[in-house]
Amino acid sequence: MIIVLKPEATETDAKEILNQIESVNLKPLYMPGTERIVLGALGDERVLHNLNIAAHPMVENVKPILSTYKQVSREMQSHDTQVNFGRNTIGGGTFTVIAGPCAVESKEQMFKSAEIVKKYGAVGIRGGAFKPRTSPYSFQGLEEEGLKILKETSAEYGLPCVTEIIDAGHVEMMESYVDAFQIGARNMQNFKLLKAVGQSQKPTILKRGMSATIEELLLAAEYIYNEGNKNVIICERGIRTYEKATRNTLDLNAVAYIKTKSHLPVIVDPSHGTGIRELVAPMAKAAVACGADGVIVEVHYNPQIALSDGQQSLDENHFAKLMSELNPFVQAAGKVLV
DSSP states (O other): OEEEEOTTOOHHHHHHHHHHHHHTTOEEEEEEOSSSEEEEEESOHHHHHHHTGGGSTTEEEEEOOOSSSOTTBTTTOOSOOOEEETTEEESSSEEEEEEEOSBOOOHHHHHHHHHHHHHTTOSEEEOBSSOOOSSTTSOOOOTHHHHHHHHHHHHHHTOOEEEEOOOGGGHHHHHTTOSEEEEOGGGTTOHHHHHHHHTSOSOEEEEOOTTOOHHHHHHHHHHHHHTTOOOEEEEEOOBOOSOOSSSSBOOHHHHHHHHHHBOSOEEEOHHHHHOOHHHHHHHHHHHHHTTOSEEEEEBOSOGGGOSSOGGGOBOHHHHHHHHHHHHHHHHHTTOEEO
């Protein structure tokens, strides 16, 4: 339920109502605005109804939240959420480019790749230290050693870093190494991991599962948000369909739809979405046009020797071309490339 208080309502009035909500084991939410205070109550709406909150003299109106995903919905918050990533902000009129190799392979590889992504305007670097792979024989990542290399790269080039977290038990260990967590497609419904990341305040990029519906994706975001972490970024990275021409089908419908239904920032991963190097740039431009707040792309200084996803990674020339061609699309969309 959303409870809108009258303009003259005070913080004391709000606390009185919040205490009533909490007394029946519902989750109270306090959302002070510029003009009036808005409260929320999450839980069994029948219990809330019995409280008769609408009769309180300082309550203007009470309305149900119809979405299954309550806190991340536009019903709960109409304005866009902005998430800090290093010195930059994702969402709220900016367009952010995060780039880097699929996997952390060595210090030399990360430094050379970071030099490229910084040179052409990316504001963050990505790189997987833990690599959950379909085949047990594929490169699985350098694990904590990879995190150390990623942190060193981040410090050397002044780029905030993001990497995938695959285990709920890794949260505390990884917090000191990275600026943001990424929850990969395979773990989108790993609810223990979602809750663990939710108990951290670390910005989290949540990737859509390969067969997940939009509602399931937003409910996964709700898990993180409900644990107290409001720094959630949705990532569309393609879904599995019957089409075999590309690695996945990049669902840009989802970006436009989510922007109407949720206040969270949305970025796009055209590298995994297509799996084809030549398609990354056109789909990144399309991501701008449909309302995305940024892209996360794979860039390797030499994709031919990459241990993971070389076929979809951009080299220096491809990345330079992407960045030079992207800005006119960003400007046309009324955003600023940061």
